Amino acid sequence: MNGLDIENLTVTYKNFSLNATLGVPRGCVTGLIGRNGAGKSTLIKAIMRQQDATGRILYNGLPFRGNEEGILKKLACVYDAPHFNLLQRATTIRNLYKGMYDFDEELFVDFMERFSLPPKEKIGSYSLGMQRKFCLILALCQRPDILLLDEPTAGIDPYDRGAVIELIQQFMLDEGHTVLFSTHITEDLDKIADYIAIIKEGRIALCEQKEVLCDSYRLVQCPELTEKMREGALGVRKSMFGYTYLTREREIGGENVLVKVPTVEELFVHLTDGEERK
Amino acid sequence: MHIHITYQSAPIYEQIEYQIRAQIFSGELKAGEMLPSIRMLAKELRVGIITAKRAYDDLVGEGFLYAVPGKGVFVAERRPDDLVSNKLGRLKEQLREAEKFARENGIAPEQFREILREIMEEKDERS
Numbered sequence: 001m002n003g004l005d006i007e008n009l010t011v012t013y014k015n016f017s018l019n020a021t022l023g024v025p026r027g028c029v030t031g032l033i034g035r036n037g038a039g040k041s042t043l044i045k046a047i048m049r050q051q052d053a054t055g056r057i058l059y060n061g062l063p064f065r066g067n068e069e070g071i072l073k074k075l076a077c078v079y080d081a082p083h084f085n086l087l088q089r090a091t092t093i094r095n096l097y098k099g100m101y102d103f104d105e106e107l108f109v110d111f112m113e114r115f116s117l118p119p120k121e122k123i124g125s126y127s128l129g130m131q132r133k134f135c136l137i138l139a140l141c142q143r144p145d146i147l148l149l150d151e152p153t154a155g156i157d158p159y160d161r162g163a164v165i166e167l168i169q170q171f172m173l174d175e176g177h178t179v180l181f182s183t184h185i186t187e188d189l190d191k192i193a194d195y196i197a198i199i200k201e202g203r204i205a206l207c208e209q210k211e212v213l214c215d216s217y218r219l220v221q222c223p224e225l226t227e228k229m230r231e232g233a234l235g236v237r238k239s240m241f242g243y244t245y246l247t248r249e250r251e252i253g254g255e256n257v258l259v260k261v262p263t264v265e266e267l268f269v270h271l272t273d274g275e276e277r278k
Numbered sequence: 279m280h281i282h283i284t285y286q287s288a289p290i291y292e293q294i295e296y297q298i299r300a301q302i303f304s305g306e307l308k309a310g311e312m313l314p315s316i317r318m319l320a321k322e323l324r325v326g327i328i329t330a331k332r333a334y335d336d337l338v339g340e341g342f343l344y345a346v347p348g349k350g351v352f353v354a355e356r357r358p359d360d361l362v363s364n365k366l367g368r369l370k371e372q373l374r375e376a377e378k379f380a381r382e383n384g385i386a387p388e389q390f391r392e393i394l395r396e397i398m399e400e401k402d403e404r405s
Contacts, residue, residue, distance in 0.1 A: 194329075
């Protein structure tokens with residue numbers, strides 16, 4: 001079953017349109033990648049109903065339409081920028097959230113301590129990493145089933161990124177939980193994502209299990225590009241020492257030819273490169 | 279149980295599988311011992327849930343582990359024929375590595391064979 005079924009979710013701007021159809025598997029972490037402006041944030045905002053859109057969304061099989069109020073309580077989101085007043089203290093924002101959600105206060109105190117966030121200080125005085133962690137803590141304390149994250153690890157140091165990843169994985173200990181996670185830091189996806197969705201110009205180009213997806217391609221490094229290799233080679237890059245390309249071919253080999261399963265980053269870069277040059 | 283993940287060579291599920299197998303062979307993991315849940319394993323190793331599940335599924339398939347629905351995953355009784363075939367596989371892997379190293383460093387095949395023979399004779403003398 002899917003945690004979220006998104007069917008023809010459509011947003012139209014002057015020079016951009018989103019038309020997304022995507023199943024986000026329940027109990028799994030799905031990583032959403034795409035170039036800047038591909039529609040990642042618009043998609044997440046549209047799911048959260050923070051953005052007018054047409055189309056249909058199901059939550060664990062239940063349509064949003066007619067059940068929206070209850071469902072939105074089970075969804076929590078960390079947006080790409082803090083969506084509250086930076087002049088407020090952490091505790092003030094907590095009180096605000098207590099009024100709106102079934103807020104887990106014990107968890108809040110525990111997390112604030114664990115991540116050394118001073119609750120009495122203004123959010124504006126927090127570093128970017130602290131603000132990110134604070135937003136994620138607020139989301140988790142709403143006791144959601146589904147967590148939507150818009151670049152939760154952008155602009156923060158590796159130590160804090162580790163903490164954010166840990167929080168996501170802790171959330172996933174419950175098998176009824178679902179995460180959709182947009183990011184440019186594909187290294188995080190290599191580690192913890194179960195599914196990878198690629199969004200391109202407002203459309204979901206693919207959504208597949210990460211290992212199946214990566215294993216369906218090979219990254220080849222070779223000194224010479226033969227005619228046979230050129231067929232089916234995606235995103236060929238030439239350097240002083242030879243060529244690097246992505247392919248679905250399996251029967252590749254030869255002297256000094258290095259073949260490996262690509263990482264998510266290599267996959268994304270070469271696929272994008274392949275399309276840009278068409 | 280202890281597992282280390284590196285991000286260079288083998289697929290992560292294989293690394294997990296290999297290390298669990300090794301610890302079953304060494305006796306560090308004992309028959310009947312319960313392993314952490316899939317989700318706990320994923321969290322502790324910072325890997326995907328499906329990756330962790332794949333490792334356990336493979337090891338259950340090979341008979342190293344068994345799953346009790348609703349309870350967890352446990353270490354099975356060890357099987358000696360698996361022990362031999364597993365070690366042979368590993369040995370071949372290591373020799374292949376050594377052969378590759380020799381080739382890349384301009385060591386001639388005859389020389390490589392000679393070194394291997396020397397090592398084995400050293401061992402014979404000692405025993």
